[in-house]
Amino acid sequence: MGFPAFFLVSIMAKQKIKVIREEMLQVANNVAQEKNIDQESVFEAMEQALEKSARVKYGNERDIRVRIDRNTGDIILKSYLEVVENFSDQQAKEILLTDAKKIKSDISIGEFISKDLPPIELGRVAAQNAKGVIIQKVREADKSNQYEEYKDKIGELAIGIVKRIEFGNLIVDLGKSEAIIKREELIPRESFKNGDRVRAYIYEVKNDLKGYQVFLSRTHPQFVAKLFTQEVPEIYEGVIKVKSVARDPGSRAKISIYTDDSTIDPVGACVGMRGSRVQAVVNELQGEKIDIVTWSENQATFLANALAPAEVSKIFLYEEKSKVEVVIPDEQLSLAIGRKGQNVKLASGLTNLEIDILTEEEESERRQQEFKDKSSMLSEILDVEDVIAQLLVTEGYVSVDSIASENVDNIEKIEGFDTDLASEIISRSKNYLEELEKSNLKLVNEKIKDEDLKNIKGITNSMLALLAKEDILTLNDFAELATFELIDKDEGIFRSLEVEEDLANNMIMEARKNWFE
Numbered sequence: 001m002g003f004p005a006f007f008l009v010s011i012m013a014k015q016k017i018k019v020i021r022e023e024m025l026q027v028a029n030n031v032a033q034e035k036n037i038d039q040e041s042v043f044e045a046m047e048q049a050l051e052k053s054a055r056v057k058y059g060n061e062r063d064i065r066v067r068i069d070r071n072t073g074d075i076i077l078k079s080y081l082e083v084v085e086n087f088s089d090q091q092a093k094e095i096l097l098t099d100a101k102k103i104k105s106d107i108s109i110g111e112f113i114s115k116d117l118p119p120i121e122l123g124r125v126a127a128q129n130a131k132g133v134i135i136q137k138v139r140e141a142d143k144s145n146q147y148e149e150y151k152d153k154i155g156e157l158a159i160g161i162v163k164r165i166e167f168g169n170l171i172v173d174l175g176k177s178e179a180i181i182k183r184e185e186l187i188p189r190e191s192f193k194n195g196d197r198v199r200a201y202i203y204e205v206k207n208d209l210k211g212y213q214v215f216l217s218r219t220h221p222q223f224v225a226k227l228f229t230q231e232v233p234e235i236y237e238g239v240i241k242v243k244s245v246a247r248d249p250g251s252r253a254k255i256s257i258y259t260d261d262s263t264i265d266p267v268g269a270c271v272g273m274r275g276s277r278v279q280a281v282v283n284e285l286q287g288e289k290i291d292i293v294t295w296s297e298n299q300a301t302f303l304a305n306a307l308a309p310a311e312v313s314k315i316f317l318y319e320e321k322s323k324v325e326v327v328i329p330d331e332q333l334s335l336a337i338g339r340k341g342q343n344v345k346l347a348s349g350l351t352n353l354e355i356d357i358l359t360e361e362e363e364s365e366r367r368q369q370e371f372k373d374k375s376s377m378l379s380e381i382l383d384v385e386d387v388i389a390q391l392l393v394t395e396g397y398v399s400v401d402s403i404a405s406e407n408v409d410n411i412e413k414i415e416g417f418d419t420d421l422a423s424e425i426i427s428r429s430k431n432y433l434e435e436l437e438k439s440n441l442k443l444v445n446e447k448i449k450d451e452d453l454k455n456i457k458g459i460t461n462s463m464l465a466l467l468a469k470e471d472i473l474t475l476n477d478f479a480e481l482a483t484f485e486l487i488d489k490d491e492g493i494f495r496s497l498e499v500e501e502d503l504a505n506n507m508i509m510e511a512r513k514n515w516f517e
Contacts, residue, residue, distance in 0.1 A: 043068050050075065058117065061092040077117040083109050150177065150214050151205040157226045158216055162196045172198055172216065179214035187218050188250040190286045199284065201226060221245035221349075224253050224290070227281045232270050234259070240266045243295040246349030253288055254306060254346045258295040267292050293350065299324075303355070306347035310336035313360055318489065323354040327363045374398045382428045391416060392425075399498070404429035440465035450474040456507050466493050479511035 050066040054077060058064060063080040081095035088094065100107050107113070158179060160172035168183035170192055181200055192198055200216035201223040217223060225242040234240040240259045247253040257266045270292050271278050278290055296302040303324060304312040314327035328336045336357055337344050348355045358366070371393055379389035381400055395414050397403050403411070403425060411422035440461045447468040448454060452475040454464060470493055472478055486494045486504045494504070 063093045078114045081113045083111050159199050162192045179216050181216045185217040187286050219249035221247045231277045231280050234269045246346040254291045254350045256293045256295040306350045325356045327358050330359045400429045
């Protein structure tokens with residue numbers, strides 16, 4: 001670290017410390033400015049160095065404290081003794097109460113008696129030791145300052161010069177500090193050499209026993225967002241907001257943007273005149289293609305935008321699983337999926353949804369199968385012909401409950417139905433549900449003994465019976481379930497009951513009350 005020569009000469013050298021007040025203050029000021037650290041930290045380092053040297057002279061077992069007057073530069077050297085009733089194994093730091101009262105009559109146990117010590121004489125070794133303490137403490141303060149500075153810069157861009165390359169990792173000189181770009185945080189196929197200027201995203205700052213380290217990335221999704229912030233004034237000013245980013249580094253990225261200002265075209269603003277703004281970002285990313293997508297509060301609209309350039313026919317959103325099924329025209333399938341699934345993968349990352357792609361033909365076949373399954377179910381339960389069951393499903397009566405709760409007038413409006421047939425179908429539906437309720441009640445009483453589970457607000461015997469079949473027999477068993485495990489349309493325990501998501505959430509949270517209590 002380059003301390004002024006006069007510091008060691010006037011303070012520590014020549015077998016005797018000769019303190020010159022002005023020089024003491026000047027040293028603290030010079031070191032603080034040179035290292036850009038708090039002057040108080042320098043004074044504390046000097047005090048610790050002098051304390052170490054004083055303990056060598058007067059005994060390491062003694063409680064010796066040094067204070068440098070911040071205004072005058074005077075060094076105050078004192079030995080402290082704690083007032084005790086009886087000596088412990090640290091007798092050198094203690095004084096008996098009876099002896100202490102001879103010095104200060106109103107002193108109490110636990111207080112201290114201090115004694116001024118004469119100036120210490122330092123030899124060459126002691127002076128070097130003191131210098132080492134000061135250097136170490138100032139370095140620690142310097143590193144601490146740098147850590148505090150860079151930890152507040154997480155999420156910002158950094159520009160530096162490649163200092164060296166170690167096993168494919170770049171060591172970057174940021175001016176006051178060094179940073180590292182790991183090999184996996186570099187864009188594929190890009191290369192740098194010593195002396196190259198590099199721009200990257202600060203994603204982590206660590207501080208451990210080895211010191212602090214700044215980690216940079218050129219593959220992080222937010223690197224793209226920050227580059228657009230630099231290139232697009234409307235984003236920098238907050239008029240346009242970046243909502244999400246998804247990347248396949250070095251190949252393709254999607255970025256969603258939004259603005260409340262109806263007079264601004266957010267996509268046009270990001271593209272720039274003749275594509276100048278987006279091209280500047282593309283160049284920095286080594287030619288990575290960028291799709292700029294308009295964000296929307298409507299998830300279906302946003303998803304359709306995210307899947308561009310493919311066109312979307314239908315969207316089926318399952319909020320409980322953050323899953324969506326997208327129906328695409330047959331000829332658009334390859335475009336929607338993209339090369340090696342890239343387009344749908346990026347759209348999924350952008351919207352934070354799991355996306356299943358179906359062609360119109362596949363969707364039609366599935367709907368036909370669902371229609372067939374529901375018709376067969378009603379035909380079997382109600383003991384009616386297939387054509388009657390199919391007419392019921394066509395009119396939206398896809399469950400026995402929906403028929404049992406309907407009135408005769410509405411059922412007989414179905415083409416080919418009359419009053420007698422409508423009445424008979426409703427009667428059979430009610431009879432089936434009554435028998436099912438008896439069966440469910442019997443199963444519940446046999447298997448579920450936990451009354452707290454039975455008393456959850458909103459739970460029914462039908463639900464309890466389905467839980468019993470899955471061996472979910474106690475309140476705690478139920479509390480450990482997730483909402484989608486109950487209502488998932490394919491595998492949920494309550495899938496046959498069409499339970500609302502809010503009801504399922506409320507029942508699970510009620511079951512978990514005892515956890516928090």
